[in-house]
Amino acid sequence: MKRKLAAAIVIAGMMVSVSACGGDDGDDKNAGPDSFKGQTLTVWAMDGSTPDQWVKDVTAAFEKKTGAKLKFETQKWDGIQQKITTALSESNPPDVLEVGNTQTPAYAATGGLADLSDLKKEIGADWTPSVSQSSVYDGKQYAAPWYFTNRVVIYNKKIWAKAGIKDTPKTRDEFFKDLETIGKKTDAEPIYLPGQNWYFFDGLTIGQGADLVKKEGDKYVSNLGDPKVAKAMEIYKKYASYSKAPKDKDEATPQQAEVFAKGNTGAFIGMGWEAGTAVAANKAIEKDLGYFTIPGETPDKPEGVFLGGSNLAVAQGSEKQALAKEFLKIALSDQYEGQLAKLNGVIPNKKSLESNLKGNAVAEAAVPGSAVGGTTPLIPEWGAVENNPNPIKSYMTAVLNGKSPADAAKQVEDEINKRLAQQN
Amino acid sequence: MSVQTEGTDTAGEPAVRKARVPAPPRGDGRSPGAPSRRHAAAPYLLLLPALLATAVLLGWPLVKNGMLSFQNLNPRQLIQHLTEWNGVDNYQEVLSGDDFWRVVGRSVVFTAANVVLIMVLGTLVGLLLARLGKKMRLLLMVGLVLAWAMPVIAATTVYQWLFAQRFGVVNWVLDKLGWHSMADHNWLQTQFSTFAVVTLLIVWQSIPFVAINLYAATTTIPKELYEAASLDGAGAWKGFTSVTLPFLRPFLYATTFLEVIWVFKSFAQIFAMNQGGPDHLTETLPIYAYVEGVGNQHFGVGAAISFLTILVLLAITSYYLRMVLKQEEDEL
Numbered sequence: 001m002k003r004k005l006a007a008a009i010v011i012a013g014m015m016v017s018v019s020a021c022g023g024d025d026g027d028d029k030n031a032g033p034d035s036f037k038g039q040t041l042t043v044w045a046m047d048g049s050t051p052d053q054w055v056k057d058v059t060a061a062f063e064k065k066t067g068a069k070l071k072f073e074t075q076k077w078d079g080i081q082q083k084i085t086t087a088l089s090e091s092n093p094p095d096v097l098e099v100g101n102t103q104t105p106a107y108a109a110t111g112g113l114a115d116l117s118d119l120k121k122e123i124g125a126d127w128t129p130s131v132s133q134s135s136v137y138d139g140k141q142y143a144a145p146w147y148f149t150n151r152v153v154i155y156n157k158k159i160w161a162k163a164g165i166k167d168t169p170k171t172r173d174e175f176f177k178d179l180e181t182i183g184k185k186t187d188a189e190p191i192y193l194p195g196q197n198w199y200f201f202d203g204l205t206i207g208q209g210a211d212l213v214k215k216e217g218d219k220y221v222s223n224l225g226d227p228k229v230a231k232a233m234e235i236y237k238k239y240a241s242y243s244k245a246p247k248d249k250d251e252a253t254p255q256q257a258e259v260f261a262k263g264n265t266g267a268f269i270g271m272g273w274e275a276g277t278a279v280a281a282n283k284a285i286e287k288d289l290g291y292f293t294i295p296g297e298t299p300d301k302p303e304g305v306f307l308g309g310s311n312l313a314v315a316q317g318s319e320k321q322a323l324a325k326e327f328l329k330i331a332l333s334d335q336y337e338g339q340l341a342k343l344n345g346v347i348p349n350k351k352s353l354e355s356n357l358k359g360n361a362v363a364e365a366a367v368p369g370s371a372v373g374g375t376t377p378l379i380p381e382w383g384a385v386e387n388n389p390n391p392i393k394s395y396m397t398a399v400l401n402g403k404s405p406a407d408a409a410k411q412v413e414d415e416i417n418k419r420l421a422q423q424n
Numbered sequence: 425m426s427v428q429t430e431g432t433d434t435a436g437e438p439a440v441r442k443a444r445v446p447a448p449p450r451g452d453g454r455s456p457g458a459p460s461r462r463h464a465a466a467p468y469l470l471l472l473p474a475l476l477a478t479a480v481l482l483g484w485p486l487v488k489n490g491m492l493s494f495q496n497l498n499p500r501q502l503i504q505h506l507t508e509w510n511g512v513d514n515y516q517e518v519l520s521g522d523d524f525w526r527v528v529g530r531s532v533v534f535t536a537a538n539v540v541l542i543m544v545l546g547t548l549v550g551l552l553l554a555r556l557g558k559k560m561r562l563l564l565m566v567g568l569v570l571a572w573a574m575p576v577i578a579a580t581t582v583y584q585w586l587f588a589q590r591f592g593v594v595n596w597v598l599d600k601l602g603w604h605s606m607a608d609h610n611w612l613q614t615q616f617s618t619f620a621v622v623t624l625l626i627v628w629q630s631i632p633f634v635a636i637n638l639y640a641a642t643t644t645i646p647k648e649l650y651e652a653a654s655l656d657g658a659g660a661w662k663g664f665t666s667v668t669l670p671f672l673r674p675f676l677y678a679t680t681f682l683e684v685i686w687v688f689k690s691f692a693q694i695f696a697m698n699q700g701g702p703d704h705l706t707e708t709l710p711i712y713a714y715v716e717g718v719g720n721q722h723f724g725v726g727a728a729i730s731f732l733t734i735l736v737l738l739a740i741t742s743y744y745l746r747m748v749l750k751q752e753e754d755e756l
Binding site for chain 2: 082085088089106109111244246247249254259316317384389394401411422
């Protein structure tokens with residue numbers, strides 16, 4: 001009988017190795033001013049955010065001023081929300097974190113980020129309000145705006161010349177006509193646009209003046225059923241009709257810049273740094289690269305874009321909050337904020353620093369768009385919607401596969417509402 | 425029977441080995457003279473390391489997981505270390521939705537299809553191994569071992585590339601063979617097609633284990649039995665059903681049981697292939713638990729789902745468990 005029991009236990013154990021997750025305790029923090037010497041400040045930055053030269057200069061300045069060491073750790077965007085949540089829950093979290101602007105409210109609501117309102121008073125008087133807004137929650141500043149950027153059209157000059165197109169398009173219809181010409185006159189794919197480039201879609205909804213969520217009573221629900229959203233999706237569908245890209249993949253699988261780098265694609269819609277990805281994959285493409293602002297309905301107003309941005313936040317659980325603020329003061333100073341803008345071609349957190357972008361072809365194409373840009377809804381509930389599998393991506397694929405926008409919206413609304421209703 | 429336990433001992437399944445450990449040598453402790461206390465304790469001492477490892481590596485996480493499943497645990501609670509007990513709310517939420525039951529049904533069908541394919545094809549390959557000449561057998565063995573030794577994620581990545589829509593070899597070959605509509609075929613577009621690719625991957629990965637062990641089992645069958653059978657006028661089929669099969673039966677039961685467990689809880693292959701998509705349609709129970717728990721950062725609900733997953737798996741394998749327990753009882 002004992003053997004029977006042992007066997008049962010062991011066999012049960014064998015099946016148990018299915019899953020488990022953990023949470024632990026341990027809480028204490030305090031800002032120790034003055035003697036920063038001997039301490040090390042850990043900064044989590046996202047892939048591509050921190051150019052080498054900038055890291056070098058900021059580290060030197062930081063170490064000179066505080067006597068403490070600075071350690072940058074690069075993170076990947078994929079799965080970042082889960083990773084940051086886990087990191088913030090630990091007793092020794094990274095001290096400073098780069099947090100995506102649309103994800104900031106959700107983290108602010110978890111209580112994992114330190115209140116930086118006093119820092120804002122000190123150095124943030126002229127932060128661009130529309131950019132700073134994403135880090136305000138419940139009237140408090142939970143992060144400092146760092147930089148933002150938006151998508152542009154990156155095109156292959158050689159292919160456009162082969163199709164006999166002289167100038168870059170100024171309106172959406174001109175753009176469509178150009179794509180059509182490329183399709184007819186060359187054997188290149190006019191544009192590479194996978195079905196789930198959802199930040200581009202978000203830009204189109206902003207261009208239509210539509211919101212992805214609406215308030216019903218005191219809670220937010222999906223607004224995908226709005227005809228304006230449907231209109232944005234129709235525009236997306238038209239763009240996608242010039243592409244053979246998979247309808248159920250986003251721009252990262254495969255990396256659209258790498259597809260473009262093969263030299264047989266007329267254009268793609270991407271971030272400025274993706275040009276670098278293309279060049280890294282194929283050096284020969286560099287001389288053919290061109291950029292222009294995504295054209296809108298009329299020449300005077302470019303297409304709406306999603307303002308992807310990043311904020312710098314300090315972990316509430318960090319024991320070095322004072323030191324972390326010293327770091328923020330240096331990193332966000334005019335000198336280094338300007339340098340970052342210059343090196344990365346990203347739009348800085350102050351209007352006065354935009355002069356750093358002169359001569360940067362990508363940034364010059366991006367700036368006009370940023371004026372009419374927007375973000376995803378800046379509510380804490382939004383973060384959950386972006387989790388994989390993202391229902392908005394499902395919506396897009398469904399429409400591209402022939403469903404009517406209204407039906408497709410109905411199909412994913414429950415899922416979106418469920419996620420919006422999740423309690424924190 | 426001893427053969428298959430050797431082979432079972434893969435990295436992910438430490439518990440399987442332990443399954444054998446508890447069987448103490450029969451007729452022990454009957455040393456000449458008075459049965460000393462030390463001898464009586466020996467089997468238990470030998471058991472201790474295995475049980476300890478099981479308790480630490482499986483038991484403790486299981487208890488933790490059980491506790492989580494009765495909590496409302498989201499990012500806020502996790503980050504601030506709040507413990508909010510919410511009774512059976514998580515279970516209620518999961519069991520009252522139709523999502524869960526749909527996923528259970530899907531998991532069962534998926535497991536059944538895979539296990540049947542694995543057992544049939546694996547057995548055939550195993551019998552082939554027994555018939556082959558030395559050199560060919562070695563060649564086939566090497567091929568099987570290589571397929572088996574391939575890490576799961578690496579294998580999944582290779583299959584993703586094989587079946588990639590634009591640059592995949594499969595579509596390229598089909599196109600070259602004249603099937604031009606397949607040039608840009610999206611294998612992961614529908615539920616059935618995604619499952620088909622995943623099934624191909626899992627079956628491919630699992631056949632070696634079944635085949636090699638079955639081959640090993642056939643080597644234990646005395647040749648004389650076949651001679652005797654043929655003297656009695658048995659043909660190849662009769663020989664197979666009345667000599668080979670009875671010998672292999674306990675082995676087939678055990679392997680099927682293991683394959684059910686492994687296929688049921690396979691995660692990496694399905695998740696890495698298409699994240700449970702399109703539209704959640706290829707989510708099996710482990711994926712569902714992950715997407716709801718870790719993905720949506722709804723850790724309490726995820727824990728509840730994973731607990732229910734264990735119960736479902738226990739129910740599926742209960743037939744075999746009963747058989748094993750009964751057998752042990754008979755032996756005692």
